[in-house]
Amino acid sequence: MTANTDQTPAGTERIIISVDAMGGDAGPSAVVAGIAKSAEKNPEIGFILHGPEDTLRKLVAKRSVLSGRVRYCDAPDVVTMDDKPGAVVRNAKGTSMWSALESVRNGDALGAVSCGNTGALMALSVIRLRKIPGVNRPAIAILFPSRNPQGFNVMLDVGADIRADARDLLQYALMGASYARNGMNLKRPRIGLLNVGTEEHKGRPELKEAQALIAQFADQADFDFVGFVEGSDIPGKTADVIVTDGFTGNVAIKTGEGTAGLIGALLREAFKYSFLSRLASVLAISSLERLKKRIDPRRVNGGVFLGLNGTVVKSHGGADATGVSAAVKLAFQLAKTGFSEKLAARVASTVELAQDEIEPTGTTAETQKEKG
Amino acid sequence: MTANTDQTPAGTERIIISVDAMGGDAGPSAVVAGIAKSAEKNPEIGFILHGPEDTLRKLVAKRSVLSGRVRYCDAPDVVTMDDKPGAVVRNAKGTSMWSALESVRNGDALGAVSCGNTGALMALSVIRLRKIPGVNRPAIAILFPSRNPQGFNVMLDVGADIRADARDLLQYALMGASYARNGMNLKRPRIGLLNVGTEEHKGRPELKEAQALIAQFADQADFDFVGFVEGSDIPGKTADVIVTDGFTGNVAIKTGEGTAGLIGALLREAFKYSFLSRLASVLAISSLERLKKRIDPRRVNGGVFLGLNGTVVKSHGGADATGVSAAVKLAFQLAKTGFSEKLAARVASTVELAQDEIEPTGTTAETQKEKG
The missing domain is CATH 3.40.718.10 (Isopropylmalate Dehydrogenase)
Structure with a gap:
């Protein structure tokens, strides 16, 4: 689950936000549309996108504004809204949610955004980022x-x-x-x-x-x-x-x-x-x-998880592009100010x-x- | 605390609602304005008004629509918003709230309305009307x-x-x-x-x-x-x-x-x-x-107290005439249908x-x- 650099590497001065592309009600296309909206408004932002890489690459390719600003972490599994947090914790390693938090944990990104299951995201955040x-x-x-x-x-x-x-x-x-x-x-x-x-x-x-x-x-x-x-x-x-x-x-x-x-x-x-x-x-x-x-x-x-070593923003499960973009903006602001x-x-x-x-x-x- | 009949007695076919005139934020004038509003719209309704009789008579005298439709129960004391329910229960006998419930208890009225302290009203309702x-x-x-x-x-x-x-x-x-x-x-x-x-x-x-x-x-x-x-x-x-x-x-x-x-x-x-x-x-x-x-x-x-032997409607403490009138209307409807x-x-x-x-x-x- 190392980050695969896209053909054009992200600028080094960019603030990188780790985004779980899966788990939202509207699927990865809404998430990619959301980060495209953010990228359009904010030249300082870059992304690591977590989920099935092939699918994500196809969606990103349609948005020219994202060209060179996205890296990928291939994660084939998805935490669904119905998964119980306890079960997720035991089987999370291949999921896009786990992968998204991993990028914050190892310092590749300064904040994570997910539209997924709140209970599972909190449980994984506590385990990976620690209180x-x-x-x-x-x-x-x-x-x-x-x-x-x-x-x-x-x-x-x-x-x-x-x-x-x-x-x-x-x-x-x-x-x-x-x-x-x-x-x-x-x-x-x-x-x-x-x-x-x-x-x-x-x-x-x-x-x-x-x-x-x-x-x-x-x-x-x-x-x-x-x-x-x-x-x-x-x-x-x-x-x-x-x-x-x-x-x-x-x-x-x-x-x-x-x-x-x-x-x-x-x-x-x-x-x-x-x-x-x-x-x-x-x-x-x-x-x-x-x-x-x-x-x-x-x-x-965007609900911000407070009390952890790292910034995690939980976007609404039903978020559309506007919603995802707002959550990304919040993660960016918090990352930039070292909150x-x-x-x-x-x-x-x-x-x-x-x-x-x-x-x-x-x-x-x-x-x-x-x-x- | 027996009901003193006004100069014109209320029509016998009227449904009588017992109204605590005191304890609301806006005082008895808002309550009297509220029952006047109800009386105007609804010829079937009559009232027993509880509080300091002299004050109430003066307020009612200004509203011709209420002429002959109000009886009084003189009750000099008031339960305030700051009174703790426990203390109210021990010293409630002279209050307009107690008196208003008493009219329902003894069958003079088919429902009670109060803008007063919710906790005290519930405590007294349980004691006087029983669950x-x-x-x-x-x-x-x-x-x-x-x-x-x-x-x-x-x-x-x-x-x-x-x-x-x-x-x-x-x-x-x-x-x-x-x-x-x-x-x-x-x-x-x-x-x-x-x-x-x-x-x-x-x-x-x-x-x-x-x-x-x-x-x-x-x-x-x-x-x-x-x-x-x-x-x-x-x-x-x-x-x-x-x-x-x-x-x-x-x-x-x-x-x-x-x-x-x-x-x-x-x-x-x-x-x-x-x-x-x-x-x-x-x-x-x-x-x-x-x-x-x-x-x-x-x-x-108007919040309706459910689970008691009798209808009690709790109006918002800050209710104005429109609010009081709505609470009275609710008490009337429930009384009429034998709810x-x-x-x-x-x-x-x-x-x-x-x-x-x-x-x-x-x-x-x-x-x-x-x-x-």
């Missing part, structure tokens, strides 16, 4: 359109793990703050902990515990903690980062996407209703297009502090040694 | 705009209880099916169980257990079970009833509301952008108003079946006696 020291559960962070000036809020976890205890939620707060600071240029991001109400007595026991923990580390980790927030604050302006467990976060983003989709459908229907409204819709096309661009989930497509390394340094140091505070016995000696 | 035999945790069901022909899906629980085990989820499925059948005229409602994916191996252990249980009772309880559904199915057309625990359900409805609010704000902004789009928005006003009416959360305002009694009969019989199946020892003798 940052001190991180218990990695998380998937996404951008949710919001009323904040930056246009988006970060939410995590949205499905890496369905469980999260108070300590995990603290780590999510630290990682989310770091992502918002580096990825969105927010010097002191505001962190909110998702609950069913903003009153202090509400919610599950682990949330009350997490509230106390996160408040305690806000200053050291350079964020503001706004306390409990509700579902309505996910697209709101109360917080920049919404922290929750992967079950709740996953339901929330899908509910948001579904609601936006319903409104879009009803809007199209409403505009068909009369001659005046049809005329209005013609006049309003540019406004509606602008709005669509702003909230189109394809354009903010993964910055996050590792930041989180590791704060997590050490947290461990000192929370578990005063046992791990302290080891932590001190690492610090020294 | 239907066989129901462990009552649930709050709401209507969520959807792509289904009926225009809405039922979702429960959305916040009565943050916990739910497999048995509770089964009861939610039974109660939700009954609500959809009676309230929405769906002969054989389709029930979905909310999870992070539709694959059978995904999700928390209690969800896998609930999946098996619900599937087992689908035929007896006259519904179709579509299995696991995702957040995107809440506004979708895969299921008519979405079953989940109160924590997840609460986050999901608030995320949906927040997303709809964000899109509305962005839409208004988009239409201000240029002369053409401003012109378009004028031409499109009726289309947009129609759309707004369809998805405006105020117009589907509460139908639901009790249906759920009780199915829950007995369920108990027989799940716990073959212990409760069977008692259940048999009740059946006989």
